[in-house]
Amino acid sequence: MASVFIKALWLLLVADLYSCVVVNDGDFSFPLNDVKKLQKMMSVNVMDDSPQRAVEAEYSLVCANNDLPEVFKPVCLSPDSRNVFKRMAQIPTDICEICAHAACGGC
Numbered sequence: 001m002a003s004v005f006i007k008a009l010w011l012l013l014v015a016d017l018y019s020c021v022v023v024n025d026g027d028f029s030f031p032l033n034d035v036k037k038l039q040k041m042m043s044v045n046v047m048d049d050s051p052q053r054a055v056e057a058e059y060s061l062v063c064a065n066n067d068l069p070e071v072f073k074p075v076c077l078s079p080d081s082r083n084v085f086k087r088m089a090q091i092p093t094d095i096c097e098i099c100a101h102a103a104c105g106g107c
Contacts, residue, residue: 023035023088023091025084025087025088026080026084028074028075028084030071030072030088031071034072035088035091035093036093037069038062038072038085038088038089039089039093041062041065041068042059042062042085042089059081059082059086062076063075063076063081
């Protein structure tokens with residue numbers, strides 16, 4: 001019985017570590033899952049040769065989108081919002097890649 005409890009606790013801890021990866025950009029912090037949602041909204045493929053071009057065309061529409069995760073609403077009020085969204089478009093979404101960057105925490 002105790003071993004089942006320990007295994008369940010271990011699984012919860014591992015799941016929590018995976019879900020708490022945070023991407024930092026200046027004064028802003030975003031959960032990786034929300035960055036993934038943003039990238040899908042912007043139709044940006046991180047592996048694309050020039051994700052910035054797609055962002056140039058779409059960054060202004062991001063803040064008007066009702067599906068924008070709440071965590072990005074303060075970015076829309078920032079004068080640097082264009083650059084923040086550009087950088088978010090370039091963030092790798094694979095947890096193994098993102099934890100190699102200095103701007104990440106949670107690994």
